[in-house]
Amino acid sequence: MKTVVELKNVTKKIGKRTIIDDLSINIVEGEVFGLLGPNGAGKTTTIRMVVGLIGITSGEISICGKNVKSEFEQAISKVGAIVENPELYKFLTGYQNLMQVARLTKGITKEKINEVIELVGLKDRIHDKVKTYSLGMRQRLGIAQSLLHDPKVLILDEPTNGLDPAGIREVRDYLRSLAKEKGLAVIVSSHLLSEMEMMCDRIAIIQQGKLIDVQGVRTSETSDKRMYSVQVNDVEKAQQILIKNGFAVQQKNTNLELELQHEQVPKIIKLLVDKNLLIYEVKMIQKSLEDRFLEITSAGEVKKHA
Template sequence: MKTVVEIKNVTKTIRGKKIIDDLSFEVMEGEVFGFLGPNGAGKTTTIRMMVGLIGITSGEIVICGKNVVKEYEEAIKHVGAIVENPELYKFLTGYQNLEQVARLIKGITKEKIDEVIELVGLKDRIHDKVKTYSLGMRQRLGIAQSLLHDPKILILDEPTNGLDPAGIREIRDYLRSLARDKGMSVIVSSHLLSEMEMMCDRIAIIQKGKLINVQHVRDDNNTNEKEYVFIVNNRKKALNLLDKQGLSPKVSGEGIGLVLNKEQVPNVINLLVLNDFLIYEVKGQTRTLEDRFLEITNGREVAANA
């Protein structure tokens, strides 16, 4: 897969305080890439640097091979973005809002405007005034504005904020279709774990301005890695044995929890049997993004406070 966005050792310092600390990650063509972290983690600051709204203290941001600082116009022409909320004229119609944006960009035809209207599903309401739109419809109109110039990368900061469940699903399905059908790279920031799990292919977890981990969300859900719970006799002795094997066992209900892929399960069963343990039950349960997020971030907090 082709890399379209590269964040290389980016740091942002404001009034002597590091807001973003040596951040590095890549975004690939045609993926929905999530940027996940608690409020105040630095998500919006990073997005503002990516689109050139604020400067970079050190490091480099490259979009489609172009440096955002040194080749801003060449880099930003590949980007469509909504930072925080879409800016709309509420007393104009949806169509008139798109016309206003089209006047600022060379070469946007009526046919192109009609195409993005169809794409975001606003055909039936596009000639109504924006003040009559639901929040979900305004988000879709904002996305339509961002798509008028055929960007390769769409960047959305908290796109589901304030939406009801139907609106959230609408935006989620639409973003997935952009990546799948158009080959567009979509970068989405959020603090909503469940939404990101359903929407994204990969997720970068950021905490206090630092990159903690990058998770392959959809790959993880489709591979064999799960938490398996082993119900055995003499649990304490079994925990010691598995710990010595470097398997990081933990107490899980009445049994022992191990994070394994499917191929490892027979080996663990064999190890327990050869050491004279009785195995009453083995059950697998998929680890959610919430499980992994809390495991990663809590681990960092413990390490920081040790």
């Protein structure tokens, strides 16, 4: 996949304080990439540097191969962004708001405006005044504004802030379909773990301006080893059989836990059944993003104080 946004050793200092510390990230087309961290971690600062709202102390940011610092206009022409909240004229209609934005950029036709309206699902309400819109509809109109010039990258800072559950789902589903159908790289920041888990393909965990880890949220179950829990009638006998056949097995309460590739699961089932063991359950142990986030950030705190 093609890399569209690249941060290399990016650092931001204000006075003697380091806000972002040697951050390196690659973001590819067609993915929803999340910046996750507690409030004050540096998510918004990172986004502001990517879109050129604040300068970089050191390092390099490129968008579609263009350097944000030295080739700003060419780089930023590939970006659509909403930093914090979309700015809208509430006394105008949704369509009039889009027309105001279209006047600022050459080459945006009425056909393009109508295409974007259809894309964000506002066709039935686009001629109503924005003051009558729900928060979810305003967010979608803001996204429509960001898409008018056909960007390769869409950047949204806390896109679900202030939305009710229906609005959150609406924006989340829309962003996922946008990445898939238009091949956009969508970058979102948030501190809401559950939302990021459902929305993103990969997540960069940032703590105190440092990149702690990059987590794949939607990895293929067949590609990597995963932890499985096995419930049998005779735990000790099953453990001995599996160890004898080269599996690393741990006993957890009345179950066995072991790391397996997807295709190994039926093999261990057959192995145990052939030894006359009764198998009640085999299930994959999947840690939530919350578990992984707390593990990773706790480890970061331990290293910092060590």
